[in-house]
Amino acid sequence: MPDERDELLRPLRLQLRQRRRELVAAERINAAQRLARHLLDLDFAPVTGHVAGYWAMDGEIALHAWQLALPPGCTYCLPVLADDRLRFASWRPGEALVPNRFGIPEPALERGALLDAGQMQLVVMPLVGFDTHGHRLGMGGGWYDRTFATRLQHPAPPWLVGAAFELQRAELPAPAGWDVPLDAVCTEAAIHDFRKVES
Structure with a gap:
């Protein structure tokens, strides 16, 4: 759903993406391990069912430590582009991946x-920025907002959680009507629970 608002957000996106890309490898590895602990500590973290992550690119915080620590009853999935929405496919390290039209690996x-x-119990999604109200700044394509639009009228599941470095927290403009808020954001530093936050 790119529009004029997205053009105004372009400088902020560039700044936040650059900020996360500047982190050195040791910081990234340490952050991914601490992120995994916070994701597992969510009070709504499922012990069974399908959970979705993402393939980290462009400096995004990695989910491998979380994937490897999931309860045995959980099936890890990756998003797959399907028409104008995302669908999901189970994936384990070593299984075949192919690049989608944006160059992102998919099962x-x-x-x-x-x-x-x-069918997902929990979806951990990447983001460019987040604010103290649970609003997410993505890349501007609207994939997650279209895919989870039903969450604007219906409660979880799926639970929607952003994963980010703490340095990606920023002041964001008021959300558009189609922006789907997050239930929480987990970073290497904290769990930001937005379920009781007034927008």
Whole structure:
């Protein structure tokens, strides 16, 4: 849903993306391990069912430590582009991946084997920035907002959690009507729970 507002947000996106790319490898590894602990400590973290993560790119905080520490009853999934929304496919390290049209690796599964968003218990999504009200600044394509638009009228699950470095917290403009708020953001420093925050 790119629009004039997204053009105004472009400088902020560039600044926050540059900020996270400047972190050195040791900081990234340490942050990913602390992030994993916070994701596992969420009071709504499932012990069974499908959970979705993402393939970290462009300086995004990595989820490998969380994936490897998930309870045995959870099935880890990655997002797959399908028409104008995301669907999901289970994936384990070593299984085949293919790049999508944005160059992001996706599981190499037939369309019929993909899972719908409503089948996820928890979705951990990347973000460029977040604020103290649970609003997420993404890349501007609207993929997660379209995919989880039902969360504007219906409660979880799926629970929606952003994953970021603490330095990605920023003041964001008021959300658009289609922006889906997050239940929480986990960083290397803290769990930011937004379920009781007034927008």
